[in-house]
Amino acid sequence: MSTVTTLKSRHLLGIAELDPAEIDLILETALAMKEVGARPIKKVPTLRGRTIINLFFEPSTRTRMSFELAEKRLSADTLGMTTAGSSVAKGETLADTARTLEAMSPDMIVMRHGASGAPHQLARICKASIINAGDGMHEHPTQALLDAFTMVERKGRLAGLRVAIVGDLAHSRVLRSNALLLTRMGAEVRACGPATLVPVGLDRLGVRVTTSIDEAVDGADVVMMLRVQHERMHGLFLPSVREYFTLFGLTPARLERAAPDAIVMHPGPMNRGVEIDSEVADGPWSVILDQVANGVAVRMAVLYLLAGGEEGDR
Amino acid sequence: MDADRVARSLARIAHEIIERNRTLEHVALVGIRARGVPLAHRLAAHLREFARAEVPTGALDITLYRDDLMRHAVGPQPVIRRTEIPFSIDDRLILLVDDVLYTGRTTRAALDALIDFGRPSAIQLVALVDRGHRELPIRADYVGRNIPTSRQQSVQVHLTEIDGRDEVEVEG
Numbered sequence: 001m002s003t004v005t006t007l008k009s010r011h012l013l014g015i016a017e018l019d020p021a022e023i024d025l026i027l028e029t030a031l032a033m034k035e036v037g038a039r040p041i042k043k044v045p046t047l048r049g050r051t052i053i054n055l056f057f058e059p060s061t062r063t064r065m066s067f068e069l070a071e072k073r074l075s076a077d078t079l080g081m082t083t084a085g086s087s088v089a090k091g092e093t094l095a096d097t098a099r100t101l102e103a104m105s106p107d108m109i110v111m112r113h114g115a116s117g118a119p120h121q122l123a124r125i126c127k128a129s130i131i132n133a134g135d136g137m138h139e140h141p142t143q144a145l146l147d148a149f150t151m152v153e154r155k156g157r158l159a160g161l162r163v164a165i166v167g168d169l170a171h172s173r174v175l176r177s178n179a180l181l182l183t184r185m186g187a188e189v190r191a192c193g194p195a196t197l198v199p200v201g202l203d204r205l206g207v208r209v210t211t212s213i214d215e216a217v218d219g220a221d222v223v224m225m226l227r228v229q230h231e232r233m234h235g236l237f238l239p240s241v242r243e244y245f246t247l248f249g250l251t252p253a254r255l256e257r258a259a260p261d262a263i264v265m266h267p268g269p270m271n272r273g274v275e276i277d278s279e280v281a282d283g284p285w286s287v288i289l290d291q292v293a294n295g296v297a298v299r300m301a302v303l304y305l306l307a308g309g310e311e312g313d314r
Numbered sequence: 315m316d317a318d319r320v321a322r323s324l325a326r327i328a329h330e331i332i333e334r335n336r337t338l339e340h341v342a343l344v345g346i347r348a349r350g351v352p353l354a355h356r357l358a359a360h361l362r363e364f365a366r367a368e369v370p371t372g373a374l375d376i377t378l379y380r381d382d383l384m385r386h387a388v389g390p391q392p393v394i395r396r397t398e399i400p401f402s403i404d405d406r407l408i409l410l411v412d413d414v415l416y417t418g419r420t421t422r423a424a425l426d427a428l429i430d431f432g433r434p435s436a437i438q439l440v441a442l443v444d445r446g447h448r449e450l451p452i453r454a455d456y457v458g459r460n461i462p463t464s465r466q467q468s469v470q471v472h473l474t475e476i477d478g479r480d481e482v483e484v485e486g
Contacts, residue, residue: 005393025393032375032394041430044378074378304378308391 002028007305011123011130014139015180023148023185029301030149030294036073037297047076047307053101054080055111056133057118062268062292063133063143067110070299076107094118098125108306111135129306137171143267144177146298148185150291151222154263159186162259164216166248167226167275169193169202169209170237174226174267179205192216193226194248196237213248220258223285224265225250225275241274251277255285263287315459315482320442323458324353327440328360330456331409338367340435341407346424347375347395349413352475353442357411372399374410379423397427404432409456413471415441418452443482445469 002024009017018026036044052071056064064080071078092100094113098121101109108129111119116136123130134140148158155161163182165175169191182189183206190208191198192215202209210216217223228244238244255262264276264285272278281288315323335341338361345354351373358371375395377383383391410424421439428437442458447465459482463469467486472479 006391029394032396035397036378039431044430045426046378046383304394305391308383 006308010306011119011132012141012302012306013119013123013130013132015141015144015177015184016139018141018181018184020184023145023181026145026298026301026305027149027152029305030145030298033073033300033304034294034297036300037293043073043075045075046304047071047074050076050107050307051105052076052078052108052110052303053104053106053128054078054133055097055101055109055113056080057083057111057113058134060112060133062295063112063140066292066295067131067133067142067299069296070303073296074300074303076303094121095125098122102126102128108303131302131306134173136173137176138173139177139180140173140267141177142295142299142302143174144181145302146291146295147174147178147224147265147267148181149294149298150265150287151187151263153290153294154287155221158182161187161222162190162220163187163222163224164190164192164213164220164258165207165224165226166192166213166216166250168197168229168237169226170197170199171229172226176205178224179207183207190216190220192248194238194244213250213254214257217250217254217257220262222263222265223250223255223258224267225270227267227269228271228274245274249273249275249277250280252279252283255280265291268292315443315461317480320458320480320482323442324356325360327456327458328357328364331357331361331440332365334455335407338365338369340405341367341369341409342401342403343369343371343409343411344374344399344403344424344428345371345411346420347373348476349471349473350374350411352473353413353440354409354411355475357409357440370401372401373397374399374424374427376420376423376427379427381419381423399431402432403428403434405435408434408437409440410437411440413442413473414469415439415444415452415454415457416447416469418448418450421452422450442471443469 002021004021106128110131110133112133113135116138118135119130119132192210195211266288343354345351354371358369361367361369375397377392377394438455440456441454444457444460445463470483472481
């Protein structure tokens with residue numbers, strides 16, 4: 001059981017700001033929240049009267065829906081804004097958008113933005129609690145938390161787990177948040193991707209970097225595949241999709257090197273035949289749909305724990 | 315209240331439950347976390363012994379239903395524990411078990427929570443201690459002991475399963 005009963009910060013901007021006891025608290029609270037999702041009436045009155053704004057400057061289906069569902073299950077009032085058709089498309093700056101929203105006095109703002117650090121800027125302007133739902137190539141803390149929750153659910157622990165993370169390492173906020181969380185909780189992380197997509201200084205996160213998927217997967221308890229992000233690449237980093245699959249795609253044959261009871265994860269959306277073989281994605285190893293279900297519980301936990309926040313900065 | 319007194323109270327409540335309900339076939343026990351849960355399990359053991367009835371037993375965490383949760387702008391959130399009710403409560407008589415009945419607000423939250431799980435045929439309330447000072451129109455159907463208290467006092471229930479000993483103390 002976690003040694004703390006509260007989070008230090010009023011915001012969730014990244015895994016970097018969380019210590020192990022806080023991560024344990026979120027995961028334990030998520031376990032209670034998961035039970036709510038199994039009830040005939042999947043709704044509790046906890047955040048009644050609270051207003052939450054979902055601000056998505058980048059396209060997102062599952063993260064946005066997962067947050068919305070989590071908010072609704074806790075009875076919060078929610079409203080969403082996507083950039084298309086909003087004042088942002090008319091040239092408003094982030095700071096002005098933030099001040100406008102602040103004037104509507106929301107209790108929390110969930111934000112995804114293409115620029116790293118955007119939620120931090122919002123947190124400096126707004127009184128509301130800010131939850132980072134993915135900022136540029138920086139962090140995606142709730143994804144790492146739901147991944148950790150899924151690993152604990154399947155493996156019973158994080159400490160000592162061997163986790164291979166394979167794919168586009170350079171553009172991945174999922175990698176960064178996962179690497180921070182997993183190393184902090186005592187797991188062994190191997191990161192694998194094409195040499196053109198390995199960012200400088202990645203080893204400073206405490207992960208082992210390799211360009212061989214066979215080496216990364218060898219004996220792994222968890223194999224996490226990252227999406228090849230076409231929209232961030234413009235054809236500069238990879239010769240072809242087919243070559244990528246040949247060198248880095250996860251196939252049943254490659255998976256044989258992993259631990260016998262290894263699980264396969266993917267933050268979605270998947271590119272079948274690019275980073276993952278369909279047989280793997282739909283196979284018995286796959287916990288990809290568990291990740292989606294757990295995402296709602298983890299986000300409920302985060303919303304609940306942040307809602308008790310104190311006035312001013314903590 | 316010492317350990318012996320707690321034990322005799324629970325045994326008496328079990329007998330009252332048997333006496334008041336013609337059959338225990340549709341009865342289930344639900345303990346309110348934390349200390350209602352071991353009490354519910356002890357009652358289930360008594361019912362097994364006295365009436366040879368296997369009464370399903372669950373645990374309810376009412377944190378998400380508290381009416382004071384979001385009223386404090388300051389202060390940490392209470393820690394949530396899991397609710398575990400591994401049976402349908404539809405058309406059952408639910409015996410809701412708590413250690414101390416005080417303002418009635420916990421019971422109110424528990425009733426709201428239970429009703430989200432289904433439609434029991436009836437809900438009855440079991441409290442080891444009733445200390446008075448109700449703020450809502452709620453009363454217990456089975457009471458271990460009525461202890462008159464002032465609002466300044468606090469009633470501490472200790473149970474072996476959680477605290478290593480059985481005792482009820484009034485402090486202040």
